Amino acid sequence: MDGTRRRFLGRALAALAASGLLTRRTNDAAAAEPPDVPASMKSPGAGFNDYGMPAKYESKVTRTLGRSQPGTTGSGAIRTPLEALEGTITPSGLHFERSHSGVPDIDPAKHRLLIHGMVRRPLVFTVDALLRYPMVSRVHFIECAGNSQLLYQPTPPTLTAGQTHGLVSCSEWTGVPLRLLLEEAGVERGGTWMLAEGADAAAMSRSIPMAKALDDALLALFQNGERLRPENGYPVRLFLPGWEGNMSVKWLRRLKVVPAPIMTKDETSRYTDLQADGKALMFTYPMEVKSLITHPSHGMTLAGAGLYQISGLAWSGEGTIRSVEVSSDGGRSWLAATLTEPVLPRALTRFRLPWRWDGGATVLKSRAIDDAGNVQPEREKFIAEHGTNAIFHCNAIQAWSVAATGEVKHVYA
Amino acid sequence: MSTRELACAALVLVAAGCAAPARVETPNLGRPATAAEIAGWDISVGPDGVGLPAGSGTALKGAAVYEQKCQACHGAKGAGQPNDRLAGGHGTLASKTPVRTIGSYWPYATTVFDYVRRSMPYTQPQSLSDDEVYAVTAYLLQLNGIIGEADEMNAQTLPKVTMPNRGNFVIVYPRRGR
Numbered sequence A: 001m002d003g004t005r006r007r008f009l010g011r012a013l014a015a016l017a018a019s020g021l022l023t024r025r026t027n028d029a030a031a032a033e034p035p036d037v038p039a040s041m042k043s044p045g046a047g048f049n050d051y052g053m054p055a056k057y058e059s060k061v062t063r064t065l066g067r068s069q070p071g072t073t074g075s076g077a078i079r080t081p082l083e084a085l086e087g088t089i090t091p092s093g094l095h096f097e098r099s100h101s102g103v104p105d106i107d108p109a110k111h112r113l114l115i116h117g118m119v120r121r122p123l124v125f126t127v128d129a130l131l132r133y134p135m136v137s138r139v140h141f142i143e144c145a146g147n148s149q150l151l152y153q154p155t156p157p158t159l160t161a162g163q164t165h166g167l168v169s170c171s172e173w174t175g176v177p178l179r180l181l182l183e184e185a186g187v188e189r190g191g192t193w194m195l196a197e198g199a200d201a202a203a204m205s206r207s208i209p210m211a212k213a214l215d216d217a218l219l220a221l222f223q224n225g226e227r228l229r230p231e232n233g234y235p236v237r238l239f240l241p242g243w244e245g246n247m248s249v250k251w252l253r254r255l256k257v258v259p260a261p262i263m264t265k266d267e268t269s270r271y272t273d274l275q276a277d278g279k280a281l282m283f284t285y286p287m288e289v290k291s292l293i294t295h296p297s298h299g300m301t302l303a304g305a306g307l308y309q310i311s312g313l314a315w316s317g318e319g320t321i322r323s324v325e326v327s328s329d330g331g332r333s334w335l336a337a338t339l340t341e342p343v344l345p346r347a348l349t350r351f352r353l354p355w356r357w358d359g360g361a362t363v364l365k366s367r368a369i370d371d372a373g374n375v376q377p378e379r380e381k382f383i384a385e386h387g388t389n390a391i392f393h394c395n396a397i398q399a400w401s402v403a404a405t406g407e408v409k410h411v412y413a
Numbered sequence B: 001m002s003t004r005e006l007a008c009a010a011l012v013l014v015a016a017g018c019a020a021p022a023r024v025e026t027p028n029l030g031r032p033a034t035a036a037e038i039a040g041w042d043i044s045v046g047p048d049g050v051g052l053p054a055g056s057g058t059a060l061k062g063a064a065v066y067e068q069k070c071q072a073c074h075g076a077k078g079a080g081q082p083n084d085r086l087a088g089g090h091g092t093l094a095s096k097t098p099v100r101t102i103g104s105y106w107p108y109a110t111t112v113f114d115y116v117r118r119s120m121p122y123t124q125p126q127s128l129s130d131d132e133v134y135a136v137t138a139y140l141l142q143l144n145g146i147i148g149e150a151d152e153m154n155a156q157t158l159p160k161v162t163m164p165n166r167g168n169f170v171i172v173y174p175r176r177g178r
Helices: A003-019 A026-033 A161-165 A178-185 A210-215 A381-388 B003-019 B035-041 B059-069 B109-119 B128-142
Strands: A076-079 A097-099 A111-116 A123-124 A136-143 A168-177 A193-198 A205-209 A218-223 A237-239 A253-260 A280-282 A290-297 A306-315 A319-325 A348-355 A364-368 A399-402 A409-410 B170-171
Touching: A111 A178, A111 B035, A123 A168, A123 A178, A136 A218, A161 A290, A168 A178, A168 A306, A178 A210, A193 A210, A193 B059, A205 A210, A290 A319, A290 A364, A306 A319, A306 A364, A319 A348, B059 B128, B109 B128
Parallel strands: A111 A253, A280 B170
Antiparallel strands: A076 A097, A111 A123, A136 A168, A168 A218, A193 A205, A193 A253, A218 A237, A290 A306, A306 A348, A319 A364, A364 A399, A399 A409
16 A cells, blocks of 8 residues: 555545544543533633634645646645535535646736627726626536546546545626626627637637526635635636536636637547447536535444434535435435525535344445436446446446444445 | 616516526626737637647658657657656557557647647746647657658648547537437
């Protein structure tokens, strides 16, 4: 086992401990029990902070870095520790990140957004100008097209929920409806696509259908109430609700209205889905309906038979989650989980279900259905349909085995 | 803004909330972009060749550029290692171990020019001259057996190059075909 792998597992175990599923009491915990009065009540606590941080006891709840491209430090992805979180909003510091050539350092006073191409009035906007436009706030997930790709592998990855599926996060995004700026620029007839380009060293670029740009696309300036984090596109990013993450171009500097797709590297050689027959699906924009159980999940150990709450996340880029069904017998029977309100379109949705574990070996699964009628497929069916080469857009059902010892592991079942 | 103007603006906003295409009043804070400003920033190249600059290059010239600027990451003659392989892999896409390269997978030759110019070399993007980008693009196409080593790539010839895997992409937008 190399050092990186060891650190990786160490972090994962710490995150599990923080999640409360490993319930072995330590001597320190016992010392706080009544009738003793805790030390925190016998002297004043700490003062104020300019910017609050998580409790020091939670310091091991961190993102998990996949490998950056050889010879690079910022070309890769880092994943959200889904198994250590509850609710639906991802703390901004734990939001996943996928960057193609590092995080640029952009002074907002020097940043410009250019709108040009098939428009009547090519325009340049400062960030200060954008901040004066009418804004909206919406809660949406964003998911990398390559999320969950380890499920294409022939054997189940021995990784946590976040390490396998953590290229999805959910925030409240606030910004200017892109439609407003396109109306000011005046899109000409035939301008049915738009090239979006970032101000990073990759000059990351994607072609966006004008229909999406005029529908619900945002120029996002705020994330969870504060300005965007640098790694999520500061000072301004495109945000396309429900669509594969890389299309929501970060550090947005240019929009060019064009009559047809530009066929950039990231919509031809990447982010196309190679099927078993050698054909590749192109422009597979919405992220498919998906769910997974985060508690319990791989790497956790249940502390004996009894009542537990199964908790997990569901989402669909094609609409709103209508229902999530949970099986605690490997898929033979399914029960509807409770969806935690509010259930929002193209947002992470929390589902929960009480479960009495009898102490025997079993398999847990969840299956999401959205309001467009899409049903999350079993892995076997998904692989039979798409093969194992696609890399992207895997939304197969995730199965966790529970052993009689309480150990929870990723299985294909 | 007077109270009356404020009320009018609010009415427009209310109307916008009821019907999608209704017009929201906006502050018109964009300044006109000049042709020179646009030319400085517009680096995208479409499959029809729109956006390709003047200049040209051949594989013969591109080999030297590649060896100096690209080979450390992509290996001799595009063989890959430590980073992506750029040549070969033909006929592997339907196998258990597909090798996606420019020659085996990429559908448009213009994408090579666009991507190299905007993103490569990784540590010095946008540092190559247009002639160098044409030349290295020609070299990568020649390594994959798509053009000859003396074939000149320029704004007219590059969009006419037909990539071997062009016919194997299935566009699913706006209908989901999966």
